[in-house]
Amino acid sequence: MSAKAVSCTIKSPVALQIGDAVSDSSRPGVYITDITLAEPVNIQEISFKNYYTAYVTVRLQRRQGGSAKWVTCLRNYCLMSNPHAEAGSHDYFSIYRHQMLTEPDSVTTVRLILRQPSSEWLNFSIEEINIYPCAKEDSERDVPAWISTLTPVEEPLDLNGLPDPETVSSSIQQMWALTEIMQASQTAASIGRFDVDGSYDVKLLSYT
């Protein structure tokens, strides 16, 4: 399904706030993170781990022809249904191609706009960002060597005194059918033994 993630450089998040970032005591509610890709990619999936971000907007810079254009492919995607509460704050998310407003093809830069309107949280960000490209239809993966060396024609086997494979396989099939019947008729109840060989002499509990 997903190939390896494409290598990318993730820049450190830039806060958007009114006033001087250093001296102002209020915390920013918007961060912008840019991710530059080494070469234009058709994106299949963007996955990340959330850390207290409430909404994320994804913008892509696509290279078409000679020009680069910015498009919004996901607007205010909700990660935490209640920005003041913990639910969704540490969850893993994946954004797929089919969820996006525009086709994420030939993408050179991905811009993530993170918003957290609640004043409850000191920091918010997203981590472990991975971008997965579309699987190519004409795969250039090498065919493993052993496939090409399969014997194409059934040669008559030299038995050397062993029994005929056909009779052996039919009797094995019968045995297999018997074991299936046995398995199907087992009860769901477990035996539930807690002792080991009849003894249960416990001295101390272990801390692990």
Added chain:
Amino acid sequence: MRKAQVNWEKRILKSLNSMCTELGIPLARKRPVPEQNELTNKWNEMGTDEPDLSKFRPVYAPKDFLEVFVGLKNPNNERSEDLTVRSHWGLIQVSLNGRDIPQMREMYPELGLTYGQLGIDDHTHVPPDLFESEHIHIGKKVVSEQDSAAAQQYSRQGCPTGLRAQLWSLILNTTNDPEAITHYEQLKARVIHHDLLVDNLIYKDVKLTASNDDYYFVFEDYLYQVLLCFSRDTAVLEHFNYNCASPPKSCMQSKSGSEQCAVVYPPNGVIPFHGFSMYVAPLCFLYNEPSKLYSVFREMYIRYFFRLHSVSSHPSGIVSLCLQFERLLQTHLPQLFYHLREIGAQPLRIAFKWIVRAFSGYLSTDQLLLLWDRILGYDSLEIVAVLAAAVFAFRAENLMEVTSLASAEAVLADLSTLKVMPLLQIFLFATSV
């Protein structure tokens, strides 16, 4: 929160280990044969056997557990020390999601003023034709159809006393078929073969709590029979799949002496605490066969009660329930909350013991069973937190006049005269929002 749970478990293990070394009693041992025979003979009257329990102490009490939550702090959370209108005045400082009253009105419509309730409309001065007889008639139909989903929906308006036992076992999907009886007999055999330190903790707990209770002391023997078997039931280990807690383990030498294996101690992975036997006691009013009583208790434990003593963010978990209680109080009774805070009587310190036991031992039994009907009906413990807030609302006038924690506790010491359903109805549906 996972870290807090892990640390809490370590503390319990240390406490149990130190008790074990101090008293010189092994955590588990095989009983010698004469002792096994003696126990088999005394199985139905274990209450008469008074082992020396003076040196045992409970591993922990609910108030120790409360201190764990009070210390739960999210490092990413902005918490100023000032008491403002916006800040949370209570002890729980974790921001979990909770429902407010309008949302609860949508969640619990069957508790509304226009629905009939057992606990309100079965009062002697209300003619039974208005609600009660029809409700009992429907109940009989549900039982005869053996419909589990209908039973759950039905119990939201209360279960009639005569049908409650069958309805609860329908909802919990417990049967009294030969398999269940055999399982119980197996557990009984295991109690006879092996002696666990945890047994003494159970004895001590029953003697301290249920035996001293006017309603439950008659069931002392049943409690031993259920709880001792419960400790040896490895099927309970499955609930750790959805419980953030983990069972305590120990290393043991196998009989051949060649390898060390890890075993779970106690076999069901649950270490009882002070008040644990109160989860079983009310059920003794419903079931008189030990195997049936046992199945129902075990099912209730692995569905609901385990959430009351492990640290998790689940909406029915104890942390969420406490937070819900504090939020309801701060939103709807702010003057009372502020007053209690000022005199050093944080409301949760009083209400915690009610919530952790789901009110068992504090309400009178018929009222408690009506409350537990709704827990089963709505498949959630949230109603316990709502009731705690409703009790404070009911006694608000008296509480506004107290000046110390001790007098606040005295006002709320006796809940045995309270009627649960009117309190819930008024709090949920007659409070102005």
